[in-house]
Amino acid sequence: MSDTTATGTRTPLLRLTGCAKHYGNIIALTGVDLEVCAGEVTCVLGDNGAGKSTLIKIISGMHQHDAGTYEVEGEPVRFASPRDALDRGIATVYQDLAVVPLMPVWRNFFLGSEKRKGFGPFSRLDVDLMRRTTKSELAAMGIDLRDVDQPIGTLSGGERQCVAIARAVYFGAKVLILDEPTAALGVKQAGVVLRYIVQARERGLGVVFITHNPHHAYPIGDRFLILNRGRSIGYHTKDEITREELTSLMAGGAELEQLSHELEQAATAAANGAASPSDAAGTTGRTAPAAEKEEAK
Amino acid sequence: MSDTLDVGVRPPTRDERLTEQSLPARILVRPEVGALVGAIGVYILFFAVAEPFRGLDALATILYAGSTLGIPAVGVALLMIGGEFDLSTGVAVTSSALVASMFSFQLTANLWVGIAVSLLVALCIGWLNGYLVIRTGIPSFLVTLAMFLMLQGLNLAVTKIITGNVASPNISDMEGFDSARKIFAQEWSIGGANLRISVLWWLLFVALATWVLLRTRIGNWIFAVGGAAHSARGVGVPVNRVKIGLFMTVSALTWFTGMNLLFSFNSVQSGEGVGNEFLYIIAAVIGGCLLTGGHGSAVGAAIGAFIFGMTTQGIVYAGWNPDWFKFFLGAMLLAATLLNLWVRRRTEVTE
Numbered sequence A: 001m002s003d004t005t006a007t008g009t010r011t012p013l014l015r016l017t018g019c020a021k022h023y024g025n026i027i028a029l030t031g032v033d034l035e036v037c038a039g040e041v042t043c044v045l046g047d048n049g050a051g052k053s054t055l056i057k058i059i060s061g062m063h064q065h066d067a068g069t070y071e072v073e074g075e076p077v078r079f080a081s082p083r084d085a086l087d088r089g090i091a092t093v094y095q096d097l098a099v100v101p102l103m104p105v106w107r108n109f110f111l112g113s114e115k116r117k118g119f120g121p122f123s124r125l126d127v128d129l130m131r132r133t134t135k136s137e138l139a140a141m142g143i144d145l146r147d148v149d150q151p152i153g154t155l156s157g158g159e160r161q162c163v164a165i166a167r168a169v170y171f172g173a174k175v176l177i178l179d180e181p182t183a184a185l186g187v188k189q190a191g192v193v194l195r196y197i198v199q200a201r202e203r204g205l206g207v208v209f210i211t212h213n214p215h216h217a218y219p220i221g222d223r224f225l226i227l228n229r230g231r232s233i234g235y236h237t238k239d240e241i242t243r244e245e246l247t248s249l250m251a252g253g254a255e256l257e258q259l260s261h262e263l264e265q266a267a268t269a270a271a272n273g274a275a276s277p278s279d280a281a282g283t284t285g286r287t288a289p290a291a292e293k294e295e296a297k
Numbered sequence B: 001m002s003d004t005l006d007v008g009v010r011p012p013t014r015d016e017r018l019t020e021q022s023l024p025a026r027i028l029v030r031p032e033v034g035a036l037v038g039a040i041g042v043y044i045l046f047f048a049v050a051e052p053f054r055g056l057d058a059l060a061t062i063l064y065a066g067s068t069l070g071i072p073a074v075g076v077a078l079l080m081i082g083g084e085f086d087l088s089t090g091v092a093v094t095s096s097a098l099v100a101s102m103f104s105f106q107l108t109a110n111l112w113v114g115i116a117v118s119l120l121v122a123l124c125i126g127w128l129n130g131y132l133v134i135r136t137g138i139p140s141f142l143v144t145l146a147m148f149l150m151l152q153g154l155n156l157a158v159t160k161i162i163t164g165n166v167a168s169p170n171i172s173d174m175e176g177f178d179s180a181r182k183i184f185a186q187e188w189s190i191g192g193a194n195l196r197i198s199v200l201w202w203l204l205f206v207a208l209a210t211w212v213l214l215r216t217r218i219g220n221w222i223f224a225v226g227g228a229a230h231s232a233r234g235v236g237v238p239v240n241r242v243k244i245g246l247f248m249t250v251s252a253l254t255w256f257t258g259m260n261l262l263f264s265f266n267s268v269q270s271g272e273g274v275g276n277e278f279l280y281i282i283a284a285v286i287g288g289c290l291l292t293g294g295h296g297s298a299v300g301a302a303i304g305a306f307i308f309g310m311t312t313q314g315i316v317y318a319g320w321n322p323d324w325f326k327f328f329l330g331a332m333l334l335a336a337t338l339l340n341l342w343v344r345r346r347t348e349v350t351e
């Protein structure tokens, strides 16, 4: 799937080294490293304001990094707009979803990547195709819309989220970025989204999954980047870290020793109970989520 | 980009967590419906009270009056759907006519040269409006208000310097006049009614704008940049290019109106056009364009302009005091705004 260099290591689809971003005098992000490989899920975790959205906005071309390097398939890039990122096969579900409330669902679905027919000045939207595709793609996600012509602003928050995700999955040729896709969702829909992420990974896409919730991240992630106040406080592959360590890191690490301690205790208690199967999953690495997926089917 | 991911198709299941959709009142939400109801009402009113209003020649006059507002209103409506304003349109019409006539007259060049130069100048003005709005982030209301004042000053001052007068020279005996008049200001007499070519142009522009809005990618982008520019950018819409393009479209249409004016009257007053920008905007608003952008139609703006034509002429035909015109205008604007507000509420995002 991926290119192989002379030394035998795979070239990651995306690689960020020492990335930083300033908003005026606010340092939103500094010294962050990240790799996204084909067929892997990279999770980015952190508290509110940790810089997660800032990081993905750099990756998706919405913002440009102020320091460090950003490479796509080994080639340094500096995207001027999200269009450039999309053209390289990097599709994003933004936290604010990037939908236009007054526009119909199908127009939102294809916005910026409209399907057309006809030539030259007679080139026009292929409305039927786009309507049908929108309906079937959403149906595949378990959303049965009565009318793809209704303004997307009239959908529920969860439905809108699903449209945004279905759109990114549909257009994400190589890399799929999801900024807190499960935050607005109920347990069942969150499960659907997690299964989607696993499916995308199985198909060889690189996935960047941003979340607050280590319990969503751990089962499906291959790498974990934990951010705190704009800095990386941990970057681990799955075999280096347990679910409990991940949870405690997220809570602020050494800074909040007391809380961390409490959480560890709580986690240990939990591990004695129901969590043991997924502990096993943790040590066997990538095969476990696949198994989970099979179960889910 | 073309590679797409085919996600394993699972049979669609109804998700009871998600609420049932109230089917939007789609017919009522169509932007032009309010204007259409208004137009029919105004037509019936004048048809009932004014005998001369009923004739075919009256209809031709109304349509002509509608077209002089309606052509720039097409551009203004597109721009407004795209989330921006242009207050410089009224005087820009005059500027275009002045540039075309005085350029050709001073250089004793063929009028078509002046017409081309005038188009170029108009497009530059539109581009500058758009560029300043995009670059500075200053609301287009302010940028184009400044442009309005500057153009107004230039119209008066430059005309005075060149001609020593407040009007442009008469160009009716210049080279290219006849052919240009055929394009911009031709008239035909059909069964006693005086049909003007600008009415046909108006219909063509409305049809073209409607097609672009509803059936092309650019149209999709216009709605998107007006509805949520940031989101549009996020999914790869070239927001800046769309907005600048819209300002330039408005300029091209004001230029066209200026040419119509010039070749209908052979000469223009340098102080003309002030205040018309509001008429174009009001036509678009009556036609269902939201002031906040993202919603509206070219057909609606055309109906808005037609209502204007009917009202200005109808009051005359009815023998009323023309002062009533402004009252009508205000009342219709209020009604249209209330209807738009209601539309907005129906589709409000529920975060």
Ligand SMILES: Nc1ncnc2c1ncn2[C@@H]1O[C@H](COP(=O)(O)OP(=O)(O)OP(=O)(O)O)[C@@H](O)[C@H]1O
Pocket (backbone or CB within 6 Å): A023, A026, A027, A028, A046, A047, A048, A049, A050, A051, A052, A053, A054, A055, A095
């Ligand atoms: N456009 C901006 N201008 C100024 N500061 C900003 C801007 N965007 C983000 N910030 C700041 O940068 C920091 C990181 O923000 P970011 O949105 O990346 O956090 P986050 O990790 O995504 O948080 P959340 O979990 O709440 O989504 C915050 O302190 C925020 O206030």
Ligand SMILES: [Mg+2]
Pocket (backbone or CB within 6 Å): A052, A053, A054, A095, A179
């Ligand atoms: Mg965020």
